[in-house]
Amino acid sequence: MNTMPPILYFFALCNLVIGSGAFVLGGILQPMSLSLGISVAAAGQAMTAYAVATAVLAPLLIILTARWPRKRAVQLALALFTAGCLVCALAPNLPLLLLGRVLMGAGAMFTAAASALAVSMVVPALRGRALSITFLGMSISYAVGLPIGAWLGFEFGWRVPVWLSAIASGAALVAASWLIPANMASAGTSFAGFQAAARQGAVLRVWGRTLLYFIAIFSVFAYVGPVLQALNPMNSAQLSATLAVFGLAGVGGTLMGGWATDRFGALRTLRVQLAVLVAMMCLLPLTRGNVPATMAVLVAWGIAGFGLMAPQQSRLASLSPAQAPLLLSLNGSMLYVGTALGAVISGALLEQVGFAQLGWVGVPFGLLAMLTLVFDRMPARVTASATA
Numbered sequence: 001m002n003t004m005p006p007i008l009y010f011f012a013l014c015n016l017v018i019g020s021g022a023f024v025l026g027g028i029l030q031p032m033s034l035s036l037g038i039s040v041a042a043a044g045q046a047m048t049a050y051a052v053a054t055a056v057l058a059p060l061l062i063i064l065t066a067r068w069p070r071k072r073a074v075q076l077a078l079a080l081f082t083a084g085c086l087v088c089a090l091a092p093n094l095p096l097l098l099l100g101r102v103l104m105g106a107g108a109m110f111t112a113a114a115s116a117l118a119v120s121m122v123v124p125a126l127r128g129r130a131l132s133i134t135f136l137g138m139s140i141s142y143a144v145g146l147p148i149g150a151w152l153g154f155e156f157g158w159r160v161p162v163w164l165s166a167i168a169s170g171a172a173l174v175a176a177s178w179l180i181p182a183n184m185a186s187a188g189t190s191f192a193g194f195q196a197a198a199r200q201g202a203v204l205r206v207w208g209r210t211l212l213y214f215i216a217i218f219s220v221f222a223y224v225g226p227v228l229q230a231l232n233p234m235n236s237a238q239l240s241a242t243l244a245v246f247g248l249a250g251v252g253g254t255l256m257g258g259w260a261t262d263r264f265g266a267l268r269t270l271r272v273q274l275a276v277l278v279a280m281m282c283l284l285p286l287t288r289g290n291v292p293a294t295m296a297v298l299v300a301w302g303i304a305g306f307g308l309m310a311p312q313q314s315r316l317a318s319l320s321p322a323q324a325p326l327l328l329s330l331n332g333s334m335l336y337v338g339t340a341l342g343a344v345i346s347g348a349l350l351e352q353v354g355f356a357q358l359g360w361v362g363v364p365f366g367l368l369a370m371l372t373l374v375f376d377r378m379p380a381r382v383t384a385s386a387t388a
Contacts (some may be wrong), residue, residue: 005121008133010179011114014078014172015137018108020145021085021165022050027146027225027243028153028161035158038094040226041347047222049098051340053105055333061109062329071180073113078173081107085166089159105336107169111138112329117184119317119324125262127317132258132310139254139306143247147240150225154236203327205372206316207334212369213274214338215345216281216362217305222343223355230355231288245295249302257307266311266318267376273311274373276304278366284359 025032025046033043065073084103091097118134119127149161220227228234228242260269280301287293316331317324342365346358353361 004126004130004133007180007184008118008121008130010175011118011134012137012140014074014176015111015114015135016140016145017137017165017168017172018081018110019138019141020149021081021104021162021169022108023047023141023221024146024149024153024161024165025158026221026223027150027239028158029223029225031153032158036094036097040223041350042094044222044343044347046094046097046101047218048340048343049101050105050108051218051336051338051343053102054108054336055105055340057102057106058109058112058336059326059329059333061106062112062326066326069182070113070117070184071176071182074110074176074180075173077107077110077113078169078176079107080104081110082166082169082173083107085162085169089162089166108332108336109329111135112332115313115328116324119313119321119328124318127314128258128261128266128310130258131313131317132254132261135309135313136251136254138309139247139250139302141247142250142302142306143244146247147243150243151236151240154239200319202376203316203319205376206312206319207331209270209369209372210312210331210334211338211341212365212372213277213305213308214335215342216277216338216365216369218339218342219346219362219365220281220284220342220358222339222346223350223358226355227358228294231284231294232291242295242298246298246302249299250306253303253305253307254310256303258310260307261311261314266315267373269311270308270315271370271373273304273307274366274370276300277308278363278370280304281359281363281366285357288356 025043029040029043032046033040036043061073061076065076068076081104084100084105084107087100087103088097089100091100114134115131118130122130149164152160152164224243225239228239234242257269257273260272280297283297284294284301287297313328313331316327320327342362346353346361349361350358
């Protein structure tokens with residue numbers, strides 16, 4: 001049976017809200033820095049605070065809520081994210097803004113919890129598509145949430161899109177309380193089984209690969225607004241349109257990644273996508289002053305970059321299905337550690353490199369991510385202890 005459970009589309013909608021709230025600041029760093037009286041590089045650390053909080057707090061909350069009904073865990077996640085958005089919207093200075101981002105990061109445990117539920121609700125042959133639907137909201141956030149938020153932030157002040165994120169997250173919390181069945185459950189997590197699974201080299205390589213390619217991606221996208229302005233000066237409407245095109249490419253890439261995973265396998269899909277991603281990083285700085293070339297590179301980047309999540313998550317879940325919640329949460333930790341490190345590394349190199357050349361900063365990390373695939377030629381066997 002090829003029908004996807006309808007609740008996956010609600011998970012996608014929630015991820016749209018979370019993705020929009022989490023990453024909208026990347027497009028409005030300049031007005032936010034002026035409002036708070038800080039540098040653009042300092043404002044960029046709001047991305048770092050969110051990433052670090054998600055990396056540390058999301059797995060901890062997955063463990064602490066392992067015995068909870070999934071409905072209650074989802075409600076906690078959305079409540080934390082809503083509270084964080086409210087703190088950010090009211091923040092008069094950088095420390096309070098960072099506190100709000102920490103709360104939002106804790107609430108981002110939702111994404112890992114939803115991915116684990118998606119895996120548990122379908123047969124293995126459909127995991128790629130189930131994960132691509134669940135993660136679809138993240139890519140749509142780039143097509144809808146980020147560009148609209150950037151336009152609103154430039155036209156009406158940076159707090160406006162943050163307030164809208166708080167309202168949308170609160171609405172998602174109310175909807176989750178109504179739509180999610182009280183008895184919904186996913187695979188449980190045991191420390192013994194997790195330790196056995198985590199010792200597998202293939203599991204460690206998935207985590208390492210996620211870390212590396214997100215360092216590469218967010219060495220650019222932590223400062224996406226200033227980068228695009230440096231390549232081709234544009235007004236707020238043009239910037240929003242450019243981000244929308246990138247996001248639409250990401251939507252297509254997410255769906256294609258899920259389909260390709262089920263059709264060709266996770267490893268073959270990953271090899272192609274990482275090769276395209278690294279090529280686009282090399283090309284992006286060369287498109288300065290050429291709007292069509294910049295757009296073409298961004299489209300290919302969006303397809304390849306967003307398409308990586310489904311095969312990565314599918315690969316990880318297949319290695320130890322019983323430990324999927326915590327393994328996927330820790331994969332999310334690698335994602336956000338990579339996001340944080342990407343922002344820190346590029347922020348430290350801004351004066352030497354400049355916004356227009358940030359694409360080249362991520363190339364070595366993308367190549368290292370490709371290197372991890374050399375060791376994943378054969379499907380890993382799932383031992384009894386790893387799935388216990």
